[in-house]
Amino acid sequence: xxxxxxxxxxxxxxxxxxxxxxxxxxxxxxxxxxxxxxxxxxxxxxxxxxxxxxxxxxxxxxxxxxxxxxxxxxxxxxxxxxxxxxxxxxxxxxxxxxxxxxxxxxxxxxxxxxxxxxxxxxxxxxxxxxxxxxxxxxxxxxxxxxxxxxxxxxxxxxxxxxxxxxxxxxxxxxxxxxxxxxxxxxxxxxxxxxxxxxxxxxxxxxxxxxxxxxxxxxxxxxxxxxxxxxxxxxxxxxxxxxxxxxxxxxxxxxxxxxxxxxxxxxxxxxxxxxxxxxxxxxxxxxxxxxxx
Amino acid sequence: xxxxxxxxxxxxxxxxxxxxxxxxxxxxxxxxxxxxxxxxxxxxxxxxxxxxxxxxxxxxxxxxxxxxxxxxxxxxxxxxxxxxxxxxxxxxxxxxxxxxxxxxxxxxxxxxxxxxxxxxxxxxxxxxxxxxxxxxxxxxxxxxxxxxxxxxxxxxxxxxxxxxxxxxxxxxxxxxxxxxxxxxxxxxxxxxxxxxxxxxxxxxxxxxxxxxxxxxxxxxxxxxxxxxxxxxxxxxxxxxxxxxxxxxxxxxxxxxxxxxxxxxxxxxxxxxxxxxxxxxxxxxxxxxxxxx
Numbered sequence: 001x002x003x004x005x006x007x008x009x010x011x012x013x014x015x016x017x018x019x020x021x022x023x024x025x026x027x028x029x030x031x032x033x034x035x036x037x038x039x040x041x042x043x044x045x046x047x048x049x050x051x052x053x054x055x056x057x058x059x060x061x062x063x064x065x066x067x068x069x070x071x072x073x074x075x076x077x078x079x080x081x082x083x084x085x086x087x088x089x090x091x092x093x094x095x096x097x098x099x100x101x102x103x104x105x106x107x108x109x110x111x112x113x114x115x116x117x118x119x120x121x122x123x124x125x126x127x128x129x130x131x132x133x134x135x136x137x138x139x140x141x142x143x144x145x146x147x148x149x150x151x152x153x154x155x156x157x158x159x160x161x162x163x164x165x166x167x168x169x170x171x172x173x174x175x176x177x178x179x180x181x182x183x184x185x186x187x188x189x190x191x192x193x194x195x196x197x198x199x200x201x202x203x204x205x206x207x208x209x210x211x212x213x214x215x216x217x218x219x220x221x222x223x224x225x226x227x228x229x230x231x232x233x234x235x236x237x238x239x240x241x242x243x244x245x246x247x248x249x250x251x252x253x254x255x256x257x258x259x260x261x262x263x264x265x266x267x268x269x270x271x272x273x274x275x276x277x278x279x280x281x282x283x284x285x286x287x288x289x290x291x292x
Numbered sequence: 293x294x295x296x297x298x299x300x301x302x303x304x305x306x307x308x309x310x311x312x313x314x315x316x317x318x319x320x321x322x323x324x325x326x327x328x329x330x331x332x333x334x335x336x337x338x339x340x341x342x343x344x345x346x347x348x349x350x351x352x353x354x355x356x357x358x359x360x361x362x363x364x365x366x367x368x369x370x371x372x373x374x375x376x377x378x379x380x381x382x383x384x385x386x387x388x389x390x391x392x393x394x395x396x397x398x399x400x401x402x403x404x405x406x407x408x409x410x411x412x413x414x415x416x417x418x419x420x421x422x423x424x425x426x427x428x429x430x431x432x433x434x435x436x437x438x439x440x441x442x443x444x445x446x447x448x449x450x451x452x453x454x455x456x457x458x459x460x461x462x463x464x465x466x467x468x469x470x471x472x473x474x475x476x477x478x479x480x481x482x483x484x485x486x487x488x489x490x491x492x493x494x495x496x497x498x499x500x501x502x503x504x505x506x507x508x509x510x511x512x513x514x515x516x517x518x519x520x521x522x523x524x525x526x527x528x529x530x531x532x533x534x535x536x537x538x539x540x541x542x543x544x545x546x547x548x549x550x551x552x553x554x555x556x557x558x559x560x561x562x563x564x565x566x567x568x569x570x571x572x573x574x575x576x577x578x579x580x581x582x583x584x
Contacts, residue, residue, distance in 0.1 A: 066498075066501040066502075067501075090393070090395070093393065093394055093395055094393050094394070097394060098390055098391075098392075098393070098394045099390070100390075101382070101385065101386050101390070102385050102386070102389060102390045102394060102397065102399050103382070103385055103399060103401055103432070105394065107394050107395060109395055140395070191582075191584075192583070192584065195579060195582060195583040198579055199576065199579055199580075199583075202572055202575055202576050202579065205565055205568075206358075206565045208565070208566070208567070208568040208572070209358040209359075209565065209566050209568075210358075211568070211570070211575070212570070213570050213575060213578075216575065216578045216579050216582060219579075219582050220582065273497055273498045273500070273501060274500070274501050275500070276497075276500040276501075276503070278503070278504075278505050280494055280500070283494055283503070283505060283508065284491065284494050286505075286508045287487060287490055287491055287494065287508050287511075288491075290483075290487060290508060290511050290512065291484070291487040292483075292484065
C-alpha cells in the first residue's frame with residue numbers, strides 16, 4: 001500500500017462511537033446503545049466494511065512490529081475493552097483482534113485477582129501486561145474493574161476510588177509518554193439487550209458454560225454500574241488517553257467502531273518499514289553464491 | 293454441529309504430511325519438500341479446504357476451552373513447529389492458528405535464549421510456556437533448537453545432545469501423561485525454495501526487516517541441519533509424541549496439513565460442552581424477573 005493511500009483512509013473520515021472529551025460532564029446513559037454514530041449503513045454493510053479493513057489493520061500491525069519491536073523507545077498500542085457481561089468483549093477479540101498476526105498481539109483477560117495479585121497494588125498485575133514496543137496489547141477488562149465493580153459493591157470507599165482514578169491517570173500518562181497509544185473503549189449495551197443475550201445462553205446447551213448465576217446478581221446492580229461507568233469516564237477520560245463509548249447493542253457496529261479506533265491509533269503512529277541494516281546488493285551476491 | 297457429523301470428519305480420512313513412526317531409521321532428505329501426500333488437489337483446492345475447515349477448528353477449540361479450562365486434570369494441545377528459516381512458521385501462525393479464538397491460544401516464539409534463561413536448564417523456559425488446561429499452546433521454534441542448532445555449531449557434544457534428547461522424551465511424556473496432546477511438525481523446505489524466499493526478502497523493501505545476514509550464514513550449513521533434523525526425529529519421535537514431516541515448498545499444502553494435525557489432536561480429545569452447574573429453569577426465572 002502506498003504512503004499516499006494510507007494518508008487519508010476511510011477510517012479517519014468519520015469518527016465512529018461517541019468520543020468522550022477530557023472534562024466531560026455527561027452520563028453514559030445519555031448514549032443510545034442501539035445508535036450507529038458515524039455509519040449510516042446496515043448490518044451487511046458493516047460486515048463488509050469490517051472485512052475490507054482487515055487488510056489495512058493487518059499491514060499497519062506488521063509495520064508497527066517491523067519498525068518498533070525490540071527498540072527501547074519503540075511505540076506500541078494498548079486497547080482497553082470494558083463493558084458489562086455479554087457486551088461483546090469476546091467478539092471484539094474474535095472478529096477484530098484475531099485478524100492480525102497473533103505474534104504481534106498480546107491479549108490479557110483480567111479475571112478477579114488471585115490472592116497473590118491481591119497482595120500487590122491494583123496496578124501491579126496490569127503493569128506486567130502492558131505491551132512491549134512494536135506490540136498491540138489488548139486488555140479484556142482491566143484496572144478499571146477496580147473503580148467499577150469495587151464502587152458498585154462498596155469494596156472501596158469514595159476516597160479510595162478517587163485515589164485509584166488519580167493513580168490510573170498517572171499510570172496511563174507514564175505509558176503514553178513512553179510511546180504507547182492507549183485506546184479505551186466502553187462497549188455500551190442496554191439492559192434489555194443484555195437480558196436477551198443471557199437468555200440465549202440459558203436456552204442453548206452449548207452456551208451454558210458461558211453463563212453463571214452471578215451474571216443475574218450483577219445485573220440487579222445495573223443502574224449502579226452505569227453510574228460507576230459515568231464517574232470513571234469523567235475522572236479518567238484524559239487528552240492523552242480518552243475514552244470512547246461504543247454502542248454495542250448491534251455487535252457488527254461495535255466491531256467496526258473498535259477496528260477503526262485501532263486503525264486510527266496505528267495511523268497516528270504511522271510506522272514505516274525500517275531501512276535495511278545491511279548492504280542489500282552484497283547480501284544478494286552472497287545468497288546467489290549459495291544457489292545452484 | 294451434531295456429534296455424529298464430528299465422528300468421521302474429512303480430516304481423519306487421509307493423513308496429510310509424512311508421519312514419523314517411533315523407531316524410524318530414515319533420513320529427512322528422503323521426503324520430497326514439494327510433495328502433497330494425502331491431498332491430490334491443487335493450490336485453489338487447498339485454499340478452499342483450509343477455509344472450509346476453519347469452522348471445525350474453531351468449534352473444537354471452543355469446546356476444548358469450555359470443557360477443560362480451569363480443570364486441574366483438563367486436557368490441552370501443544371503444537372510444536374520447527375523448520376528452517378523461511379519454511380513458513382509465521383504463515384502457520386497467521387493462516388491456521390489465528391483462525392481460532394485468540395483467548396484460547398497461547399503462542400510462544402522462542403528466540404535465542406536470554407542470559408537469564410541460559411542460567412537454567414534448557415527446558416526451564418519451555419516448561420513455563422506449556423499450555424494450561426483447555427488451551428492450545430503453540431511453539432514457534434522450541435526446545436528442539438537445543439539439539440539442532442547446537443549440534444550444527446558444535447555448541448554441545450554428541451553425548452550432551454543424546455542426554456538432551458532423553459530429557460526431551462521424559463519431559464514430553466510427562467506432558468502427555470498430564471493430558472496434553474503434543475503435535476510436532478517439521479516444516480520441510482528445499483534449499484532451492486529457501487534461496488528463492490530469501491531473495492524475495494532482499495528484493496522487497498517491505499521484507500528487508502525479515503532478513504538478516506545470519507540467514508545466509510546458517511544456510512551454508514544446510515546439509516548439517518538436515519542431518520541434525522534426521523537425528524532429532526529418530527531420537528524423539530515417540531508413540532506418545534510423534535513427529536510429522538510436512539512438505540513446505542508449497543505453503544498452501546503445509547497449512548492444510550498442520551490444520552489437519554490440529555483437528556486430529558482435538559478430535560482425539562473429543563471435548564464435549566460441559567453440563568450446566570446450575571438449575572437452568574430456575575436461572576431463566578430469575579433472569580425473566582429482571583426483564584421489563
